[in-house]
Amino acid sequence: MSKTFFIETWGCQMNDLDTQRLSGNLKLRGYQRVEDETAADLILLNTCSIREKSEHKVFSRLGRFREMKQERALTIGVCGCVAQQEGEAILKRAPWVDFVMGPGNVGHLDAVLDGGRTVAVDFPEDRHYDYLAIDRPSATKAQVTIIEGCNKNCTFCIVPTTRGREVSRPFDDVLNEVRAALESGRVELELLGQTVNAYRCPISGRDFGALLRAIAELSDVKRLRFMTSHPAEVSDSMIAAMRDHANISRYLHLPVQSGSSAVLRRMKRLYTREKYLEIIARLRDAIPEIHFSTDFIVGFPGETDDDFAQTLSLIEEVRYGSLFAFKYSPRPGTPALRIGQPVDDAIASERLTRLFELHEQHKRERLEGYRGRVLPVLVEGPSRHDPDMLAGRTDDNFVVNFSGDPSTRPGSMLGVRIDQAQHHTLRGQVVA
Numbered sequence: 001m002s003k004t005f006f007i008e009t010w011g012c013q014m015n016d017l018d019t020q021r022l023s024g025n026l027k028l029r030g031y032q033r034v035e036d037e038t039a040a041d042l043i044l045l046n047t048c049s050i051r052e053k054s055e056h057k058v059f060s061r062l063g064r065f066r067e068m069k070q071e072r073a074l075t076i077g078v079c080g081c082v083a084q085q086e087g088e089a090i091l092k093r094a095p096w097v098d099f100v101m102g103p104g105n106v107g108h109l110d111a112v113l114d115g116g117r118t119v120a121v122d123f124p125e126d127r128h129y130d131y132l133a134i135d136r137p138s139a140t141k142a143q144v145t146i147i148e149g150c151n152k153n154c155t156f157c158i159v160p161t162t163r164g165r166e167v168s169r170p171f172d173d174v175l176n177e178v179r180a181a182l183e184s185g186r187v188e189l190e191l192l193g194q195t196v197n198a199y200r201c202p203i204s205g206r207d208f209g210a211l212l213r214a215i216a217e218l219s220d221v222k223r224l225r226f227m228t229s230h231p232a233e234v235s236d237s238m239i240a241a242m243r244d245h246a247n248i249s250r251y252l253h254l255p256v257q258s259g260s261s262a263v264l265r266r267m268k269r270l271y272t273r274e275k276y277l278e279i280i281a282r283l284r285d286a287i288p289e290i291h292f293s294t295d296f297i298v299g300f301p302g303e304t305d306d307d308f309a310q311t312l313s314l315i316e317e318v319r320y321g322s323l324f325a326f327k328y329s330p331r332p333g334t335p336a337l338r339i340g341q342p343v344d345d346a347i348a349s350e351r352l353t354r355l356f357e358l359h360e361q362h363k364r365e366r367l368e369g370y371r372g373r374v375l376p377v378l379v380e381g382p383s384r385h386d387p388d389m390l391a392g393r394t395d396d397n398f399v400v401n402f403s404g405d406p407s408t409r410p411g412s413m414l415g416v417r418i419d420q421a422q423h424h425t426l427r428g429q430v431v432a
């Protein structure tokens, strides 16, 4: 009987993709993936350490696996950013763990399983990237890493420690992976990186705008997304590529973190409020239909009522299609630990609530505004709620459930007239 593995994933898109790569590799080795941890011979936890909460979860999960290991043979591996951050210390605290492997070693799982490495937290110079062995969960969409690590040093952020220095993949490697994904029938591509728009080919020097163009021009690319863009890396060449290619999504994730220039300076975000708004204006000038999503951190050390009021006014000014917001969480070894007064937790919670309330209003208005309009929808398959209906996504990533021909192929792009806006989703019908 073949061996089985279970893998649990927390965190960002990068982690999702690492899971797809680990899973693909294990399947090549003859393992079978199971969704029930109690049926697995190998358990991998692909962890996140961006905030303290996700980090705590790891040890409570490991406690549970310890009990399972007392009853049967079981191999346990801790992967991802907590593995990178804690390394050896995980084995000390949880000696029943078999190996600890950081994000730099995702392509080197064989060396761990066959070579008996128990702590693999380096960033090998020559990183394996087997794009043919990616276990992609979607039949219509493929995520493709174009740049790993991060060279920005935002003072709150653990990512530069856990994912290492910035390394772009060669242009032609990326294009080969994209072509393979298209050949397998995927029509939507999402380029990934912590600062995706800082991409620069290490061989030819071609930049992110050139890469966007080259991919958008391949036939069969129906939708091209990318994340995460750093505002300070938005270039004219990126904007021009977006303007010239309608299959590049008009929905841009552009994390701002705060609306106050004083806070942004202490965060070392490399832009002011004014500069960020100017970048938004440049993008809107070139691509009038563009809209934005973003990330905020509230309660950053020293954040005053006035700083927070500026965050709210920035949200009012930009009117995001969606946003993610988090209370500041102190991370080990980051410079923010030594900056300003911590904000009282109750105040931070209250700010977070007010921020979400304002954004909800904007989101409602946007969804309501879609009523009666015909939107291009990329079909993903039958609707989860009603198998007689189809489901797909708008360019701004909202799910649309709609009535249409049940034999429609996933990956088709259809015009759907929206007749209802629900809390998070839209409903409509196909137009001829």
Ligand code: SAH
Pocket: 050, 051, 156, 157, 158, 159, 193, 194, 195, 228, 229, 230, 255, 257, 295, 296, 297, 326, 327, 328, 329, 330, 331
């Ligand atoms: N590379 C991306 C994403 C970094 S992590 C970027 O440039 O934005 C994703 C989000 O987590 C960040 O945008 C930030 O809003 C949040 N985050 C990062 N560190 C955090 C911390 N210490 N506390 C709270 N939120 C944090």
Ligand code: F3S
Pocket: 150, 151, 152, 153, 154, 157, 158, 159, 160, 194, 195, 230
């Ligand atoms: Fe983190 Fe800032 Fe890089 S948020 S991932 S250090 S751009």
